[in-house]
Amino acid sequence: MDQIIVSNVRKIYKTGDVETVALDNVSFTIKKGEFVAVMGPSGSGKSTLMHILGALDTPTSGKYILDSEEVGKLSKDKLAEIRNRKIGFVFQAFNLLPRTTALKNVALPMVYAGISREERMKRAEKLLNDVGLGDRVNHTSNQLSGGQMQRVAIARSLSMSPAIILADEPTGNISSAQSDEIMRIFQSLQRQGHTIVMITHEPSVARWAERVIHIKDGKIEKEQKNGKERKK
Amino acid sequence: MEFSELLASSFEALKLNKVRTALAGLGIVIGIGAVIALVSLGQATQASVQNSIQGLGANLITVTPGSQRTGAVQGGFGSSQTLTLDDATAIETANYPSISKVSPEVDRRTQVTAGKNNTNTSIIGATPSYTDVHNVTMDSGTFITAADVTGNRDVAVLGPTVVSNLFGDGVDPTGQTVRINKIPFTVIGVTVSKGGTGFGNQDDTIFIPISTAQKTVFGIDYVSDISLSAATPDSITQAENDAGYLLLKRHKINDATQADFSMFSQSDILNTASSVTGTFTALLAGIAAISLLVGGIGIMNIMLVTVIERTREIGLRKALGAKDKTVITQFLIESIILTIGGGIIGMILGITLSYFISMAISLPFTISLTSIILAIGVSGGIGILFGWYPAKKAADLSPIEALRYE
Numbered sequence: 109m110d111q112i113i114v115s116n117v118r119k120i121y122k123t124g125d126v127e128t129v130a131l132d133n134v135s136f137t138i139k140k141g142e143f144v145a146v147m148g149p150s151g152s153g154k155s156t157l158m159h160i161l162g163a164l165d166t167p168t169s170g171k172y173i174l175d176s177e178e179v180g181k182l183s184k185d186k187l188a189e190i191r192n193r194k195i196g197f198v199f200q201a202f203n204l205l206p207r208t209t210a211l212k213n214v215a216l217p218m219v220y221a222g223i224s225r226e227e228r229m230k231r232a233e234k235l236l237n238d239v240g241l242g243d244r245v246n247h248t249s250n251q252l253s254g255g256q257m258q259r260v261a262i263a264r265s266l267s268m269s270p271a272i273i274l275a276d277e278p279t280g281n282i283s284s285a286q287s288d289e290i291m292r293i294f295q296s297l298q299r300q301g302h303t304i305v306m307i308t309h310e311p312s313v314a315r316w317a318e319r320v321i322h323i324k325d326g327k328i329e330k331e332q333k334n335g336k337e338r339k340k
Numbered sequence: 341m342e343f344s345e346l347l348a349s350s351f352e353a354l355k356l357n358k359v360r361t362a363l364a365g366l367g368i369v370i371g372i373g374a375v376i377a378l379v380s381l382g383q384a385t386q387a388s389v390q391n392s393i394q395g396l397g398a399n400l401i402t403v404t405p406g407s408q409r410t411g412a413v414q415g416g417f418g419s420s421q422t423l424t425l426d427d428a429t430a431i432e433t434a435n436y437p438s439i440s441k442v443s444p445e446v447d448r449r450t451q452v453t454a455g456k457n458n459t460n461t462s463i464i465g466a467t468p469s470y471t472d473v474h475n476v477t478m479d480s481g482t483f484i485t486a487a488d489v490t491g492n493r494d495v496a497v498l499g500p501t502v503v504s505n506l507f508g509d510g511v512d513p514t515g516q517t518v519r520i521n522k523i524p525f526t527v528i529g530v531t532v533s534k535g536g537t538g539f540g541n542q543d544d545t546i547f548i549p550i551s552t553a554q555k556t557v558f559g560i561d562y563v564s565d566i567s568l569s570a571a572t573p574d575s576i577t578q579a580e581n582d583a584g585y586l587l588l589k590r591h592k593i594n595d596a597t598q599a600d601f602s603m604f605s606q607s608d609i610l611n612t613a614s615s616v617t618g619t620f621t622a623l624l625a626g627i628a629a630i631s632l633l634v635g636g637i638g639i640m641n642i643m644l645v646t647v648i649e650r651t652r653e654i655g656l657r658k659a660l661g662a663k664d665k666t667v668i669t670q671f672l673i674e675s676i677i678l679t680i681g682g683g684i685i686g687m688i689l690g691i692t693l694s695y696f697i698s699m700a701i702s703l704p705f706t707i708s709l710t711s712i713i714l715a716i717g718v719s720g721g722i723g724i725l726f727g728w729y730p731a732k733k734a735a736d737l738s739p740i741e742a743l744r745y746e
Binding site: 159165185188189191192193199203206207208216217219220221222 | 342345349352356357652653656657658659660661662663664665666738739740743
């Protein structure tokens with residue numbers, strides 16, 4: 109079953125009279141439970157694609173269907189709801205609330221979903237346990253290493269059991285040893301049935317995914333499957 | 341998202357950055373505190389001016405000798421001797437309904453001793469009506485009685501400053517002897533302090549019977565002035581006319597411009613005072629306006645900076661599913677908590693400050709409700725507006741732009 113359908117998506121930015129085509133007729137599909145990497149050099153349009161997939165932005169034309177719902181046609185409030193319930197973000201810069209405990213950071217999306225405090229804390233604690241930070245629940249973000257912060261961010265992305273996890277350069281700000289640890293977590297999440305879309309410009313990171321979509325100048329250049337060379 | 345959750349989030353956000361919260365709160369505290377303290381001190385000064393004028397006596401009219409023309413030469417003010425005790429008695433016995441009290445007075449400075457201490461002070465020869473006309477009240481003992489005047493007695497009532505100069509603070513001198521021009525007087529009472537220094541410090545005064553002053557101490561047969569108390573504030577003009585015509589008749593002067601005495605009433609002083617008070621009110625309004633402006637700009641700045649600094653946080657909250665409305669409401673609640681909290685502390689600070697300053701410079705302590713409402717209303721309004729406005733702008737940004745904000 110196709111969880112994500114992107115068909116003929118164009119995104120044009122206007123700055124004054126100058127039009128920049130960030131995405132030019134991009135089409136692909138992602139099945140439920142896939143682990144896909146989107147690769148490309150900077151300026152290729154991969155960040156724009158990530159924003160559209162994450163319902164942070166809407167396409168200028170074309171269709172983006174997530175879980176049988178066309179996202180491009182939704183209101184701002186409805187988009188916020190999609191981001192809350194169907195998408196789990198993992199950012200390159202972690203984007204944790206400063207001076208806030210890991211537990212509260214993980215619970216934040218559940219606050220906006222209107223889940224009771226008790227339930228939030230219970231779920232957040234379990235999620236932190238799952239990413240191996242059971243002993244760090246009450247540490248604030250500045251007391252954690254980069255890898256630990258990213259694991260908190262992953263736990264946060266899972267808090268609403270989203271349809272897809274969107275990771276934007278998740279290992280860009282952490283050491284390579286910790287980066288392997290993060291990628292192993294993503295792989296285990298895939299085994300649990302999560303759909304993962306990861307944006308990266310590093311081939312070594314892309315090798316952790318099942319499938320790699322190469323993007324250049326706003327167009328899909330090629331797609332390739334990682335077979336035996338896929339990292340485990 | 342429920343309101344209680346929003347409230348909890350707001351409190352949490354305020355608690356997270358205590359320094360930022362304290363700074364923003366301080367801006368509001370100082371803004372509101374300054375306005376309340378300044379306005380209250382201004383009003384205290386105004387009240388103090390009014391009090392000291394009213395302290396001169398209710399509906400007071402003073403008749404002074406002077407302006408006597410002998411040929412082309414006009415006598416110096418106060419040097420004339422044209423008013424007598426008989427003039428005062430005549431006004432009193434005429435029983436004008438416009439005049440309630442008549443107080444003839446002899447007023448001179450001289451040396452006074454008590455034991456080894458001596459002072460140079462004002463001696464006022466008075467009658468019992470002096471207390472009514474000049475609002476004098478007794479701290480201890482009695483004032484000069486009619487019997488003291490008719491009996492020509494050597495008794496004295498001291499002002500509190502004289503008491504402390506001659507006997508020291510806190511001593512009750514009743515029954516002691518003071519020597520005025522070397523003549524011994526028995527102290528029969530002490531007046532209550534009126535404070536102030538305007539129009540001759542009334543605390544630095546010794547009262548003796550007018551008869552004794554004229555005959556025994558100074559050897560004169562005229563009076564320094566006659567103070568009249570008009571029956572009501574409205575009858576001041578009538579009282580001036582009644583007393584004026586009687587004195588002209590007694591002094592056999594037909595032309596009022598040639599009068600050998602002059603009169604001025606408290607209403608003349610009050611007219612001057614009300615123009616002073618008007619200037620004060622304008623000054624106060626100016627001070628309040630400037631304080632409000634300064635306080636408001638301070639609050640505006642700190643709120644703007646606070647919210648702009650959190651643009652990335654707003655972007656993150658939106659990316660995680662917060663609706664624009666939720667974000668704006670949270671920031672609005674934060675500003676309201678800040679301004680209300682800061683407002684209450686500022687109010688307490690302003691009131692405390694003006695209380696202690698009033699005490700320190702001995703002004704009456706007044707707090708006007710208007711200044712509190714104005715200060716909290718304007719500063720609070722600015723605080724909430726400038727907490728809400730940048731939050732709305734940040735919430736209107738797309739989450740990507742907000743997240744990328746540096």
